[in-house]
Amino acid sequence: DIQMTQSPSTLSAYVGDRVNITCRASQSITTHLAWYQQKLGKAPKLLIFSASYLENGVPSRISGSGSGTEFTLTISSLQPDDFATYYCQQYDSFAWTFGQGTRVEIK
Amino acid sequence: QVQLQESGPGLVKPSQTLSLTCTVSGASIRSGGHYWTWIRQFPEKGLEWIGYLYYSGRNFYNPSLESRPSISVDTSKNQFSLTLSSVTAADTAVYYCARSKTGAGIFDFWGQGALVTVSS
Numbered sequence: 001d002i003q004m005t006q007s008p009s010t011l012s013a014y015v016g017d018r019v020n021i022t023c024r025a026s027q028s029i030t031t032h033l034a035w036y037q038q039k040l041g042k043a044p045k046l047l048i049f050s051a052s053y054l055e056n057g058v059p060s061r062i063s064g065s066g067s068g069t070e071f072t073l074t075i076s077s078l079q080p081d082d083f084a085t086y087y088c089q090q091y092d093s094f095a096w097t098f099g100q101g102t103r104v105e106i107k
Numbered sequence: 108q109v110q111l112q113e114s115g116p117g118l119v120k121p122s123q124t125l126s127l128t129c130t131v132s133g134a135s136i137r138s139g140g141h142y143w144t145w146i147r148q149f150p151e152k153g154l155e156w157i158g159y160l161y162y163s164g165r166n167f168y169n170p171s172l173e174s175r176p177s178i179s180v181d182t183s184k185n186q187f188s189l190t191l192s193s194v195t196a197a198d199t200a201v202y203y204c205a206r207s208k209t210g211a212g213i214f215d216f217w218g219q220g221a222l223v224t225v226s227s
Contacts, residue, residue: 001171034213043203043217044154055215087154091212095169098154 002026002090006099012107013078021073021102023088028068032092035064035073038101039084047086048073078104109133111204113221119198120227125191127221129204130184137162137182142207144214145178145189147200155200159207160187194225 003026013019023033031051036044046055048064051071061076075082083106088099115127129143136143142159149155158168160178168176172191180187191198201222205214 032211036214043205043220044214045217046213046215049208049211049213085152089154089212089214094167095171096156096212098156101152101154 001095001097002029002093004088004090004097004099006086006088006102008102009100010103010105012105014107015078015080017078017107019075019078019104021086021088021104023066023071023073023099025069025071025090025092029090029092031067032090033064033066033071034089034091036087036089037082037084038087044087075104080106109206109216111206111216111218113202113204113218115221115223117222117224119194119223119225121195121225122193125194125198125202125223125225126188127202127204127223128186128188129218130186131206132185134206136160136180136185136187140209142212143178143180143187144205144207144212145176146203146205146214147198148203148220149200156212157189157191157202196225199223199225 005024007022033051035048038044052064063074085101085103110132112130119125144159145157175192177190201220203220204218206216
């Protein structure tokens with residue numbers, strides 16, 4: 001299986017901060033990467049697919065970049081609604097796998 | 108709007124079979140080339156893809172689960188179901204059903220999740 005490693009595991013930030021979350025794959029997945037946001041007690045919500053394509057309805061302050069083995073999720077100006085846990089997921093090859101998550105907390 | 112809803116027992120005894128059903132509304136399982144998928148989330152929050160049903164083709168399962176999972180469909184009710192045999196405490200998790208975008212493992216619609224505890 002392809003291993004997905006996110007960093008950091010926890011991130012503390014202020015409202016208005018720019019934040020970056022990194023996801024590394026154990027082998028190349030081209031751009032077959034998605035990002036999800038999960039709030040407590042809820043299902044994950046799709047934010048980004050194909051590494052950089054914004055899902056309908058997701059605010060433009062959220063963006064994704066990268067290819068191959070290294071990817072970044074960026075929130076340009078953190079809003080109260082963004083405090084959550086974020087997961088990356090590869091769908092390049094079976095078994096589809098997720099990163100361990102990055103929790104974004106209020107500082 | 109596509110909606111998915113999991114249902115099934117919340118408690119299963121060790122060595123028995125876990126069974127969950129996902130009821131889909133707003134889309135037909137028979138059309139669109141989507142992968143109708145089961146994913147689980149462990150208490151420590153890790154996510155694991157279990158497998159999918161592809162109506163136009165074959166199902167596919169996570170090899171790490173060996174031959175324990177099986178996904179079936181009831182098109183008359185627009186439902187798909189997961190069975191997981193020989194469960195242990197390590198199978199305790201929140202189980203989600205989800206739909207993928209056409210032809211890709213990108214999950215755009217999810218159920219709200221069903222907690223299944225394996226305990227005697």
